[in-house]
Amino acid sequence: QQQVKQSPQSLIVQKGGIPIINCAYENTAFDYFPWYQQFPGKGPALLIAIRPDVSEKKEGRFTISFNKSAKQFSLHIMDSQPGDSATYFCAAPPYGNNDMRFGAGTRLTVKP
Amino acid sequence: EAGVTQFPSHSVIEKGQTVTLRCDPISGHDNLYWYRRVMGKEIKFLLHFVKESKQDESGMPNNRFLAERTGGTYSTLKVQPAELEDSGVYFCASSTMPGTEAFFGQGTRLTVV
Incomplete structure (x- = not known):
């Protein structure tokens, strides 16, 4: 069932570093690419999302880069902080639907 | 505005x-979804209500799982009889429309022993 492949599984960076998390999808019907952030004991929360008509979207320190031809998208966290330590999931739902296909998650640790 | 709430937060039950x-769900959200995450794996879609x-x-694994949403408000997911492989975190999410932001609950951690 997995149609979204996410890497790496875990990532450790120093404060101020720029962690990059990558996702690759298979189904070309996908047209909405959200990233979710999850803290322990909480449910995933939408962080940032992009549609395929643009190649990049920035919201604060978070940037999504999207490569439609390669069917890949990535999350960059600028000037990472210890408070960014969480599990990040990429997802891609088929058009007009929300039965999203999630990646396996990336556990990010930002060291002080 | 209250978010998506799930009960219980943890459940430990015996096999069978x-x-x-x-x-x-959030009041007024017609769309309700159930997902499950098994340890270290991706969050898998189970079911979508409108x-x-x-x-x-x-995405429902087998006929031991039964989901209902009577009246279009809250939803229940029953597992009967539970098996060891059913262990995981079950998430519920809701949205106003498909293809828009889905809001997740905190999840229910189910452990079958």
Whole structure:
């Protein structure tokens, strides 16, 4: 069932570093690419999302880069902080639907 | 505005028992989804309700799982009888429309022993 492949599984960076998390999808019907952030004991929360008509979207320190031809998208966290330590999931739902296909998650640790 | 709430937050049951999980979506959200995450794996789609109707239940693992949403408000997910492989975190999410932001509950951690 997995149609979204996410890497790496875990990532450790120093404060101020720029962690990059990558996702690759298979189904070309996908047209909405959200990233979710999850803290322990909480449910995933939408962080940032992009549609395929643009190649990049920035919201604060978070940037999504999207490569439609390669069917890949990535999350960059600028000037990472210890408070960014969480599990990040990429997802891609088929058009007009929300039965999203999630990646396996990336556990990010930002060291002080 | 209250978010999506799930009950219980944790449940430990023995193999063969029955467990019922509950989800209260955000008021006014017609779309309700159930997902499951098994340790270290991706979050897998189980089921999508639009109001009280099952829009898509292609992710339900087998007939031991029964989801309902009577009246189009809260939803329940019953597992009967539970097996060891049913252990995981069950998430519920709701949205106003498909293809828009889905709001997740905190999840129910189910452990079958």
